[in-house]
Amino acid sequence: MRGHHCARQFAATAMTMALLVSLGIGCGDSNNSTPVPTATPSPTATPTVPLPTPTTTPLPSIAGEENLFGSTAQGSGALTIDPVPQIPTYFSACLGGGDPDCTGGTNIYIGSDPGFKEADTSEATAELFALPDGVTVTLQVISIAPALSLKFDNGTLNTAGQSLELGTTPGIHADLEWQLALPGGTPFGASYPVTLQLKTTSSGFTDSAQFTEIVLPSSGMAPPPDDD
DSSP: HHHHHHHHHHHHHHHHHHHHHHHHHHHHHHHHHHHOOOOOOOOOOOOOOOOOOOOOOOOOOTTTEEEEEEEEEEEEEEEEEEEOEEEEOOOOOOSOOSSSTTTTTTTEEEEOOOEEEEEHHHHHOOOOBBOOTTEEEEEEEEEEEEEEEEETTEEEOSSSTEEEEEEEEOEEOOOOOEEEEEEEETTTTTOEEEEEEEEEEETTTOOOOOEEEEEEEEEOOOOOOOOO
């Protein structure tokens, strides 16, 4: 009888163990079938494309500078000048254009310096002497870029062969506007030359050598007006 009891007890124990194993496996299967939460990857940031940086540095200011002229000798000789070699002009207006680049129109650039001024004694050098009184000086255009005009109070120079009287000493100081008229969208960097000559009919003096000045549009802002 005891053997049968032990056998029945063993069988019951085995069935219980089998049930526990079955439940354990079932729990494991249930846990394994549940998706494991994972971190949602952050969306990849779209790189910001920087705006283009202007490649043209604004030209140095020449505010207050003058084209000083005189003669090569004291009281005689040829007229001579110390010209400003590079003349910046600044945006003034868009004529006829329909967008910020003035496409289809004309951009006007203006520079107010340098003027043409006779050198006084304090400005004279070993190569440039102050002129005596009574010397009449005329400015003549030898060649000029088509986009460029020199606008004086008493006339405009924009064609080869034109001339304009600057005045008679003492006290010659002729201010002007250096003006460029460029098609809309014209890039910075191009230069616009003008070749000039000082001429006189005054006794004891002869014409100057030809000299060239380069006019350019600047990407900078115009300097404040000169009070002089």
